[in-house]
Amino acid sequence: MSDSQVPDPESALDREGFQAHVRAWFEANAPRKGSPEDFSAVHVVNARTLEEYHEQERHALTVTRRWQRRLFDAGLAGRSWPAGCGGRGAPAWQDEVVAEEQARWGVSTKMFAVALEMVPAVLFAHGTHEQRVTHLPPILRGEHGWCQLLSEPGAGSDLGGAQTRASAVDGGWSVTGQKVWTSHAGSAQFALLIARTGTREERSAGLSCFVLDMAQPGVDVRPLRQMSGGYHFNEVFLDDAFVPESGLIGGLGEGWAVLKTMLASERAAIGGGTSARSATQLVGLARRLGRSDDTAVQDLLAAAVIRERVLDLLRSRIAAGHQVAAAGPVTKLLYSEHARLTAGAATEILGTAATVADDPDAAPWIERLLFAPGLRLGGGTDEIQRNVIAERGLGLPR
Ligand SMILES: Cc1cc2nc3c(=O)[nH]c(=O)nc-3n(C[C@H](O)[C@H](O)[C@H](O)COP(=O)(O)OP(=O)(O)OC[C@H]3O[C@@H](n4cnc5c(N)ncnc54)[C@H](O)[C@@H]3O)c2cc1C
The missing domain is CATH 2.40.110.10 (Butyryl-CoA Dehydrogenase, subunit A, domain 2)
Structure with a gap:
């Protein structure tokens, strides 16, 4: 059966009905965050030796491929893409619902971020029909990383x-x-x-x-x-x-026009948040360590929750089609700030535990703390985002 012939009863559902369908599928198929099967951080390949690096990357690839294939088989991958490209021609909001639901679970497709979030934008805007039908279906099936x-x-x-x-x-x-x-x-x-x-x-x-x-x-x-x-x-x-x-x-x-499309989708993807819900996890950490009554800690938690809420609201506005000037650079900048400040707050809450190797509470936050400076550079540095916001968003001179 070709992709275009796959029966798709979900196409007719409204947002609420579709969300319930997707949520039920995740309930039945996805590991919970924090469970032994949780692989939400599998894309953070950052090993101490070359052998370990290759081993981790192989593992991340296998796990991500398997998961992406399951999403595809369940009709939840690239629903808004045209049928000939492996999708279902569904409205774009359905992909947002899937992404939102996926972010709640202990799963990740970030290993394929370039393939899933940047290549489609580039090929839909600049590619030939042949390039789209050749490259997009294997991406949706989890076969090709880019x-x-x-x-x-x-x-x-x-x-x-x-x-x-x-x-x-x-x-x-x-x-x-x-x-x-x-x-x-x-x-x-x-x-x-x-x-x-x-x-x-x-x-x-x-x-x-x-x-x-x-x-x-x-x-x-x-x-x-x-x-x-x-x-x-x-x-x-x-x-x-x-x-x-x-x-x-x-x-x-x-190439410059293609590059602009690629970078805009990359900034939006990074702003979309590779470790979304970190404020919620920070609140969980404070509770677990018995620090949530400390007023200084409460200040840190409140600031993190507000930052995350602002990002969520901004992303909802963009997804709903509202005009947000320099949307990609704004969300990317906010996200990299949020990642840095939240990881810093976690180390304050952890106290000396943050300096202990392999402390189970500290390990994921140390990983994020060390990765946060990189987020300020990847996809264009903070300074470049500010330049773009000033020139294209605020109309200031170069
Ligand atoms: C986590 C991560 C992942 C990455 N992944 C990839 C990848 O997959 N593929 C890829 O090709 N690259 C990747 N990069 C590279 C990244 O795109 C570059 O590091 C980034 O564009 C900055 O370029 P640069 O390192 O050469 O610094 P430079 O461009 O040399 O900048 C040095 C400093 O000068 C500042 N600066 C430069 N120009 C201006 C200006 N006009 N106004 C104000 N300040 C300015 C910069 O902000 C920076 O602080 C990645 C980087 C990171 C950190």
């Missing part, structure tokens, strides 16, 4: 300076250059690649966007060891890697 090959040693905030070059060859392009800070490069089947097809002087007008197959001899992924001793990122060396003609997204020299 990464983003954007940043380079000399081009991060200023991607207009990217130097990785794509030169025209028979049947496509040959790509040579170096990318850095690539998350999940080792587990991704494909990459969204930004490369130079014009001259350096053309800056952003000389860039194009491609689909790069990561499983080929010209692609060398090298994990990077961080200051903390952990691994999260990779360097990716491209040496005569091949992209067929069908891999160009948008027109030649139109």
Whole structure:
């Protein structure tokens, strides 16, 4: 049976009815947060040795694939996508309901964040029909992970300076250059690649966007060891890697427009919150440790709950179609602040326990504390978000 023929009685449900249906499915199929089967943090791959890193990433991939496949089989993945792309052509609010319900459980698809949240936005806005029907269904079925090959040693905030070059060859392009800070490069089947097809002087007008197959001899992924001793990122060396003609997204020299779509969806996705409900978890921590009567702690809890509520309300406004100026940068900035302040509050509540290795209460918060500075950089730094809010949101001069 093709995707378009799958019977879909849920299409006719109103929001309340659909939510009840989704909630019942999660009740029956998803592990609870905090239960032994909870895998909500499986995407945080941050190991101390290279072997451990590969092992963790393999595990995260297996668990996420299995879960995404279950969502797909239950008709809960990409419902708003067209039938030919693996979806059901349902209204977009149904995907929001699924995401909201999913956030309550001990599950996560963040390992596939690029594939599920950025590739569709890019292909729906700039891709060909062939690219959509080729790449989107395997993403929904949990078969293909993707990464983003954007940043380079000399081009991060200023991607207009990217130097990785794509030169025209028979049947496509040959790509040579170096990318850095690539998350999940080792587990991704494909990459969204930004490369130079014009001259350096053309800056952003000389860039194009491609689909790069990561499983080929010209692609060398090298994990990077961080200051903390952990691994999260990779360097990716491209040496005569091949992209067929069908891999160009948008027109030649139109990479900047594609990039803008990609970054807007990335900011919205990060602002959507990879560890949503952390204020609720903070309140739980204070109660468990008997600190919730302490007025200083109550101040921290109240501030965290208010931040989370503001973010939720903002996201609901955006989802309901209200115009929010510079919506992506605003939510991304709020989220990275929230993550940093909430993790900091947790360490104050934990006190000395926060310094003890493997303390079960402290471990998840220390992980978040160490990851919080990265959230201020990934998807564009806080300073860049403020620039965009000032220029596009408030109309201030450059
Ligand atoms: C967790 C995480 C995940 C990431 N994942 C990926 C990935 O998968 N793929 C990928 O390609 N990259 C990824 N990155 C890289 C990320 O996009 C870059 O680190 C980021 O864009 C900043 O670039 P940079 O590190 O080169 O810093 P730079 O651009 O060199 O910036 C250095 C400092 O200067 C400031 N600055 C720069 N320009 C301006 C300006 N115009 N106005 C004001 N201040 C400015 C910046 O805010 C920053 O503080 C990731 C980074 C992190 C932390």
